[in-house]
Each structure stands twice: as structure tokens, then as C-alpha cells.
Amino acid sequence: xxxxxxxxxxxxxxxxxxxxxWGNPPGWRGRLSVVNHSTLGLRFMAxxxxxxxxxxxxxxxxxxxxxxxxxAFMSPEIYAQVTTMHGTVMMFLFAIPxxxxxAIYLIPKMIxxxxxxxxxxxxxxxxxYLFGGIILFSSLLLEMAPxxxxxxxxxxxxxxxxxxxxxxxxxxxxxxxxISALAAGVEITVSILRTRAPGMALHRMPLFAWYILAMAxxxxxxxxxxxxxSVLLELERAAGMPFFTVAGGGDPILWQxxxxxxxxxxxxxxxxxxxxxxxxxxxxxxxxxxxGYGWVVAAIVITGFIxxxxxxxxxFAVGIPQLAQAFFSAASMLVAVPTAIQVFVWLATxxxxxxxxxxPMLWVTGFLVIFVCGGLTGVMLALVPFNWQVHDTHFVxxxxxxxxxGGMFFPLVAGAYYWLPLVTGxxxxxRLGRLGFWLTFLGFNLTFLIMHWTGLLGMPRRVYTYDxxxxxxxxxxxxxxxxxxxxxxxxxxxxxxxxxxxxxxxxPRNPWGADTLEWxxxxxPASYNFASLPRVESRHPxxxxxxxxxxxxxxxxxxxxxxxxxxxxxxxxxxxxxxxxLIHLPGNSLLPxxxxxxxxxxxxxxxxRLYPLSLLGLAGAGVLxxxxxxxxxxxxxxxxxxxxxxxxxPLHSRTADGPGRWTMEVALLADGAFxxxxxxxxxxxxxxxxxxxxxxxxxxxLLLLLASGAALTLGALWLERRVAALIRGREAGLVLALGxxxxxxxxxxxxxxxxxxxxxxxxxxxxxxxxxLVGLAYLLGHGxxxxxxxxxxxxxxxxxxxxxxxxxxxxxxxxLWRYQLGAYWILVAAMALLPRLTGGGP
Amino acid sequence: xxxxxRWLAPSHPAQLLLGLTLWSLWFVALYGGLSVACxxxxxxxxxGVLTAINGALALLTxxxxxxxxxxxxRGLRAGRGGVGGSRFIALTGAGxxxxxxxxxxxVGLPILALPPCL
Numbered sequence: 001x002x003x004x005x006x007x008x009x010x011x012x013x014x015x016x017x018x019x020x021x022w023g024n025p026p027g028w029r030g031r032l033s034v035v036n037h038s039t040l041g042l043r044f045m046a047x048x049x050x051x052x053x054x055x056x057x058x059x060x061x062x063x064x065x066x067x068x069x070x071x072a073f074m075s076p077e078i079y080a081q082v083t084t085m086h087g088t089v090m091m092f093l094f095a096i097p098x099x100x101x102x103a104i105y106l107i108p109k110m111i112x113x114x115x116x117x118x119x120x121x122x123x124x125x126x127x128x129y130l131f132g133g134i135i136l137f138s139s140l141l142l143e144m145a146p147x148x149x150x151x152x153x154x155x156x157x158x159x160x161x162x163x164x165x166x167x168x169x170x171x172x173x174x175x176x177x178x179i180s181a182l183a184a185g186v187e188i189t190v191s192i193l194r195t196r197a198p199g200m201a202l203h204r205m206p207l208f209a210w211y212i213l214a215m216a217x218x219x220x221x222x223x224x225x226x227x228x229x230s231v232l233l234e235l236e237r238a239a240g241m242p243f244f245t246v247a248g249g250g251d252p253i254l255w256q257x258x259x260x261x262x263x264x265x266x267x268x269x270x271x272x273x274x275x276x277x278x279x280x281x282x283x284x285x286x287x288x289x290x291x292g293y294g295w296v297v298a299a300i301v302i303t304g305f306i307x308x309x310x311x312x313x314x315x316f317a318v319g320i321p322q323l324a325q326a327f328f329s330a331a332s333m334l335v336a337v338p339t340a341i342q343v344f345v346w347l348a349t350x351x352x353x354x355x356x357x358x359x360p361m362l363w364v365t366g367f368l369v370i371f372v373c374g375g376l377t378g379v380m381l382a383l384v385p386f387n388w389q390v391h392d393t394h395f396v397x398x399x400x401x402x403x404x405x406g407g408m409f410f411p412l413v414a415g416a417y418y419w420l421p422l423v424t425g426x427x428x429x430x431r432l433g434r435l436g437f438w439l440t441f442l443g444f445n446l447t448f449l450i451m452h453w454t455g456l457l458g459m460p461r462r463v464y465t466y467d468x469x470x471x472x473x474x475x476x477x478x479x480x481x482x483x484x485x486x487x488x489x490x491x492x493x494x495x496x497x498x499x500x501x502x503x504x505x506x507x508p509r510n511p512w513g514a515d516t517l518e519w520x521x522x523x524x525p526a527s528y529n530f531a532s533l534p535r536v537e538s539r540h541p542x543x544x545x546x547x548x549x550x551x552x553x554x555x556x557x558x559x560x561x562x563x564x565x566x567x568x569x570x571x572x573x574x575x576x577x578x579x580x581x582l583i584h585l586p587g588n589s590l591l592p593x594x595x596x597x598x599x600x601x602x603x604x605x606x607x608x609r610l611y612p613l614s615l616l617g618l619a620g621a622g623v624l625x626x627x628x629x630x631x632x633x634x635x636x637x638x639x640x641x642x643x644x645x646x647x648x649x650p651l652h653s654r655t656a657d658g659p660g661r662w663t664m665e666v667a668l669l670a671d672g673a674f675x676x677x678x679x680x681x682x683x684x685x686x687x688x689x690x691x692x693x694x695x696x697x698x699x700x701x702l703l704l705l706l707a708s709g710a711a712l713t714l715g716a717l718w719l720e721r722r723v724a725a726l727i728r729g730r731e732a733g734l735v736l737a738l739g740x741x742x743x744x745x746x747x748x749x750x751x752x753x754x755x756x757x758x759x760x761x762x763x764x765x766x767x768x769x770x771x772x773l774v775g776l777a778y779l780l781g782h783g784x785x786x787x788x789x790x791x792x793x794x795x796x797x798x799x800x801x802x803x804x805x806x807x808x809x810x811x812x813x814x815x816l817w818r819y820q821l822g823a824y825w826i827l828v829a830a831m832a833l834l835p836r837l838t839g840g841g842p
Numbered sequence: 843x844x845x846x847x848r849w850l851a852p853s854h855p856a857q858l859l860l861g862l863t864l865w866s867l868w869f870v871a872l873y874g875g876l877s878v879a880c881x882x883x884x885x886x887x888x889x890g891v892l893t894a895i896n897g898a899l900a901l902l903t904x905x906x907x908x909x910x911x912x913x914x915x916r917g918l919r920a921g922r923g924g925v926g927g928s929r930f931i932a933l934t935g936a937g938x939x940x941x942x943x944x945x946x947x948x949v950g951l952p953i954l955a956l957p958p959c960l
Contacts, residue, residue, distance in 0.1 A: 202855060203930035294934045297858075302941055305862035309869045309949075321959050324876055326952035331869070334945050575855050575927060687881045 011553045014531040014561045021562040022114065022528035025588055033588040035119035036527050037104050040126050042423070044101025047130055048094050054137065055089035058082050060487060063447070067480035069468040079464035080147035081166070085140050087150030088170065091266065092177055093133045095408055096219075099273040100125075100184040102415065103212045105423075107188060109518035109525060110206050112197025112534045113569050117659045118187040119585055120592050120628060125183035127596030128176055135603055136173030139166060146170035149462065151259050152233070154244040154252040159237050165607060167237060171230040172603045178223050179599070182670055185219030188212060190662045193574040197517070198558055200536040200577040206516050207290065210297050211276025214304040215269050220666055222265035222308070224674035228681070229258030232774070238609070241763045241770035243681070249767035251689040253318055254681055260311035261677065268307040268335075270404065272300065274411035275342055278364055281418055282346050284514045285361045286353025289540060292345045299338035299345075306335045316387045325384050332382030339375055343368070358512070359433035363414035366441045370406025374399060377452070392462075395455025398448045405444060413440075413493060420497070421511050425523040426504035432496035439489025446482025450475050509549070515540035520549035532557030533570055536577070564646075566639060571652055571659060581652040583659055584639040586631060595624040626792065632660075633796075634806045641805060653808045656727045660808065664815045671782075675823055678778065679830055682771050693766045696839075699759040700772065700832040708751035712783065712824055715744030716817040719790065723811045731797075731804040738794035738802075738810070745787025745817075752780050775827050782820045789813045852920035853928035857935030861910055861942035868906040868946055872899055880959035887960055895958040903950035907943055914939035 007015070024034045034040065061082050065073045074082065104122060108115055116122055139145040146166040148157035157167045192213045196205065232243040233255065242248025244255050283290045290296065312320065312328040346368065355361065377399040381387050390396060413436075420428050454475045459466060466472050510519040519542055521529055532555045538544045545551075555561065558579075559570060567585040572578055601617035631637045633653040645651065652658030685692055719741045722734065756776050763770040793810055796802045802809050849856045876895065885893040917936030924932050 201927045203927045294930060294937070298934050298937045298941070301858055301862060301938055305866055306945070309866065312873075321876065321880060323952055323956040323958050323960075324873055326956055327869070327873055327876075327949055330949040330952065331945075334948060337941070575931075687878055 041105025048098035051093035124592035129180035132176030139169035226262035367410035374402030393455035398451035421507035436492035443486030532560035742791035861939035910943035
């Protein structure tokens, strides 16, 4: 416990009890098995910081190269690799994981719970991020890095123009890292909706949690289109399926659509959590509640939606009709409205409060200045004629850095200075913090304000050098000097970050006078966060009850201690926060690490084209993930049935609507986004691709598809009936029924395999056949998983792990069956029925 | 109350998403419909704005505006009579419906000014 607390004997007893259940195991093996959100959140952030420094070094190399004209510091090939990797590392390996790490660390503490709802998924996500990042970055050390730009436009990234393994490193590494982002997105969403402190209704939730909820849902919906694009491009590169090759009926513009369907929301995925930091800090340092809480919530929701309607503004130069350009131009201006709402809310809060200009506030002020400027150049770029004028120039580079560095990095450092005392129990240095801020702020503006000029003078992006006669010498030199000044500022912050843990003065309790629950904890917080769980009746619990932390530590809150020996959270209603069940969590395990290692084997073996090994790795990951899911519900390592079961509230595995159900629903939302992107790809190529070749007769047998669909439909309906009966307490014949359902699933898959074999597809010859193959593979994968899970449920029912007292799991599996049912018939209609009805052809 | 009616009630959290979901569906229909129509049956360039495509898109826009306006009015009415969480959801939902309606009107304006497929 921290020295800032005054522990009573009761508090010490609770601490010992909880630490025995929640504590991290010792030793290397123990450290690798940790699933605690605080530890993993810090690991995410520390790893993100390393990648940030690597990406920063790449930025300095770029500025060194461009400082003077006609330099040969880097060859054109290396320069292309360095710029590609700088963008890739900063966007995928720093910005997103860093903010996820912050959310993973903070969210349970802010919403008054002990951990995230899927702790092993957190660990799995971390290992996927680490291994994916290492694989991707190793390409630079091997001088095989991708060199087609961080957006990997085809055909520049296709085999013809990028024959080396660089593009493969990008596609496989980024997909691996995105598994991590999706895992975090799913579990953060469910955690915020279902595990808030008793009484924390939606309208009392901290604004930071609203921002993170929006970010998580945007990851869930926004990342799958890029995953699909990466899969298709890798299939084109490795197997010759011509999705993006015009001669084969594909279209390179499809890649741009899939990339920017992800890429534009990505900007807001990065901005929203940072804005969440600002909305958290400003009220604290203004000493008053935020003005217009409801307005901010509305602005967050608006941003989350509208940001998905802007992607084509990155493609104004590809030649789409003016009317369509006008739609996207208007939508791009529209997104400025929610941002402006937030800016005015922040200004009004400062205006009406008594602001204290602390180091975190200094960084927030820097954010306000830089981000507003970046937003204004964004509105300029939304105008099509101006966009054409500065397209592909340094003006765009300057704009995006104003938005991303101003909109994400400055708030991040503000947040770091604000929450460091919570993490370490010590205060950072005021002097170093201010020095770091001014060097960074001035250096940044020197670099990028000037770069707007460079762009307006016509200097294109991604050229490795320039001629002195172009007149770009001075502006580039100033930008480079500014870049190094900014690097010095960041170095000062880093020095503070490293040294304050040892030399900083001990932080007093709640040093900034904050209102949110994380400041009621000991500093640094214990592994279980809260010795007893707080009851929340206000948006500002610590302003209402400054001594809340002491009461919680003494066990005066809800569900104190852990005498039962389980890791438990309170599960509540999404809207009201009213307690519904006790969620029991799995403990530390090496399974997430091993599963991620297997996926790393898949990734590396695909890179070196050792396909049998990749299949082996995939099978290994599948077995490990299923083993992980086996230790669940009533399993002896989870929460076996007993005589002294808690009943009010019950354990979640004894109900029909635990968090696993919500997790499955949110995961299927991501799956649905992938599926919709696939459907979009199919219809896009069909209608737009200049050389699309639709055969006169669909190669897919309608009769076999109907038979396969009938087996699936019967199985799904049967499963729904059994789930309903189980909830009513009827379990007779459950094993046989689940076995029968699994058999129907098996029949569905077997018939689908026959459809595939019967079709005689030529996926390397036409994009049409290649897309059909991907569609069928998608259905086969999901059908196989649905059948397998039903079979495992039958087995578990036989062992007494599923039944009337443990009715939870079949309902979760039924969701997958329901999803497969919908996806199957939609795909049959789109790929087999519609071409028959329209007679094919473009 | 059956689940659908519950979801559609002005105080249900789904109202925070409904208006902008309708905006998104309208936007996809607008862009997708325009793209497909221009591929399948582009009007003669000389026709200007007075085309069947512009007409269909304008009708869709008006219908969406009407629906969003009605949802916003319903939310405002429920919010005035509500308390606590219900009031918060109903009023915030109404604001989001209003914004969505404004978004439909603003993004839809070019339909009145630009020919569809040039």
C-alpha cells in the first residue's frame, strides 16, 4: 500500500486477501503469464514508447536528408523505406497501441472496477502487438522494409512494382497488430458497458470513458476493412489472385477505398481518446464541472459516425463524379462541427473556472492552438479545388502533422504528466516539464508551420531530394532545425519520465484535486484497484466525497475482499449501472502468450512462403484458443458449481446474459464489418472494374448451396430452441441435441466443400473467381467454427459443465450460428442468385 | 414491451445511435446509388441537374429529413417530461437526430446544383 494511505487493520486484512487472488506471480514465467490490466496497460505504453522513439529516429533521418538540396545522405530506395516505416510505425505501432494501453490501464480505475472483462484477451492482444511490431520493424533492419508509402497504394505495392518482401512484411505485420487492436476494442467496449460501479448510470460516466467507448467501437467497425484489404492484397501477391489488377478484372482503386474506409476513421480513433484526456484535465484545472456534458457526449457520437463518411476526400484526385465529390466535401466540413462543439466547451469551461497553468495544462494549451490550426487546414483541404491544388505536396504533410501531433501527442503528454503521480506515486519535475513543452511547441511549429509554405511552393511529398533552383532550400532547412528542436523537447520529457520515479517528490493524495475515481486509489494502485467497490451517485464522486478512497480501502464499499478466492467484478446494466451479476474472471495464464507465438509462426512462415508451417501454426493457435475457452464457466479452474453459491447477485455463468455474450456480439460486429467490406468489394468490382469478367452462368451450384443452407438453418433453429429450453430449466437430452446440431453444422460445411470443388474456380485467372473463393472460404471458416463449438458444447454438457444451472454458453454459441445464418444467405443471394437474375456482366 | 418497441422508445440508449445510423444509411444509399446509377444508366451530360438520378436522390433526402425531424421532435417531447438518465438520453438523442437532419440537408444540397455523372 502507498505511504499516502493510512491503513487500518481491516484495510490490511482486505489487502492481503485481495493480493493473494489478484496479485501478479513472481519470476520470469510468472511475468509472462500476467493478465492484470494495470501491468498490461503499462506494457502496452512502454512498448509504444519504444516504437515512438524508433519512429522519431526515422523522422530525424528524413529531416536530415531534406535539410539541404541534392543530398546523398540516403539513397532513394532507403528514403522510400524510411518514410514508409515512419508513417507506419507512428500510426500502427505507436499511436493506437499507446492510447489502447492508456485505456486498458485507466478505464477500470475510472469506472470503479477491478479489471477489464476479458483479462486473457488483454494479454493476447499485447503479445500480438509486440510480435507483430517486432516482425514489421525487423524488415527495416534487414533492409527489406516496405517502400510504397504507409497507405500501400496498389499497384505500387503489388508484386509487379514491389517484388521484394517489403509489402508482405507490411500486410502480415499490420494484420497481426490489428488483431491486438480489435481484441482491445471488443473488451473495452464490453467493460465500459457492463462493469461500471454500482450507480454509475450512463449519464454519470466520466467523459473519458465516453471517448474511449467511441474509440473502441470505431476500432471494432473501422479496422476490418483494412484487414480485408490486406488479406486480398497478400493473396494477390502470394497466390496471384488479381483483386487489384485490371487485366484480371480487378481494380487498384478498390484498395484505396478499403484503406481509407479504415484510414480516415483511424484519425479520429487517435483523436478521440486524446480529446478525452483534454475533457478530463480541463475541468480539474479549471476547478469546475465541464460546461455542457451532454453536448460533449453528442459531439463524441457525431464524430464517431461522421468520420466514416469522409474517406473519399483522400481520393479526390482519382476521378470520381463531381456530385459524389461534393457529398464527401460537405461531409468533411460537417465533421468540423462536433470538433468545434468540443473546443467551445473547453474554452467555456476555462472561461467560467479558475484555471491553474500547471505543466499538464501547458500541454493542453499547446494542443488547443495546434489542433485548431490543423482543423482549419482540414476544412481547406475539404474543398475540392484547393485539395487538387495541394494534392501530394508538403502542405498535406504539414496538415496531417498538425492534426495528429497536435491532436494526439500534445494531449498524450498532458495526460502523462497528469497521471504519472498515480502510476508511480511521485511528482514529475515542473522545470523539465516546462522546458520540454516550449522546445517541443516551438520546434513543432518551426517544422510544420513552415512546411505549409513548402507545400504551397509546390514541393511534392515522398521525393528524396530537390534541386536548389526550386527555391525550397531555406524552408526545408528551417523545418529540419525545428525538427531537431522538437526532438530535444521530447528528450527533456523522457528524462523527466525516467528520473521522476526515483528523484521526484512523493505525490500527495489526489495531487491535482481531481473528481474521478482513479484518484481514490492508493498510489501506485494495488493489483485489484479497489479493496471494496465504490457506489457512485454523481459525475464527480471525489468532489462530492473527498474521503471516498479511505472508505473504500476500509471495505465500506460493495463486495469487499475476496474470501471466495475468485477474481470477481460486478456486472451491471448498461444504462443504469444497476448490479445484475458477479462476473468471475480467469486468472494468470501462459495460453495467451503461446497462442500469440503460434500466430507469429504463421506470420513468419507466410513471409518466407513456408506454407505447411503456417498451417501448423494456425492449427496450434486454434487448439490453444479452444483450450483457453475450455477453462470457463463451471470448469474446476473457473467457478465450479458448489453448495454456497452466491444468489443475489448470481455468478454470471449461472445466468443467460453474462459479459461473454456481449463480447461475442461486439466481436461479431467486427466480423460483420469485415463481411460488409467483402460485399462492398464484390459489388464494387462488379459495377466499376473496367475488365470485370462475369461468366454467363454462375459456377456455384444453386442446388448444393440450398442444401447446405438448409442444414445450417435447421441447426441454427434447433440450437435456438435448445437455448430457450435451457433458460426455462429443461436440460433433458441436451447432449444428444447439441451433438445433432454439431452434425448439421458438419453437413453444412461438407456440402459447402462440395460446392467449392464442383465450381472449378480459376482464382488466379479472374477477380470474379478469386472473390467467390474468398467468399466461400469465409463461410467455410465460420461454418466450421460454429460446428466445432456446438460439438464442444455437447462434450461440456456431457461433463456437466453446461446444463440448467450453467445455461450461459450455448446462448453465446447460438449467436455465432445466427450470424453464420445471415452471412450465408446474404452471400448466396449476392454471389450466386443475383448474377443469375441479372444475367451477369458489368 | 416487446424488444423492438423498447429499443425505439425515446429514452432507450439506442436513440444515441439511431439518428446517425439513419444518416449513415442515407449517405451510403446516396453515394452507392449515384455510383451504380452512373455506371448503369448515365444521363446525357446536357441534361444538367434535371435528371431522374437527381430526382430520386432528392426524394430520398427529403424522406430521410422527415423521419429524422419526427424522431427529434419525439425525443424533445419525451425529454421535457423525463428525469435523470431517461431525460439525458432523450434530450441528447433528440440533439443527435437534429444534427443528423442538418447533416442530411447540408450534404444533400449539391443534388440541387450539380449534374450526377460528370
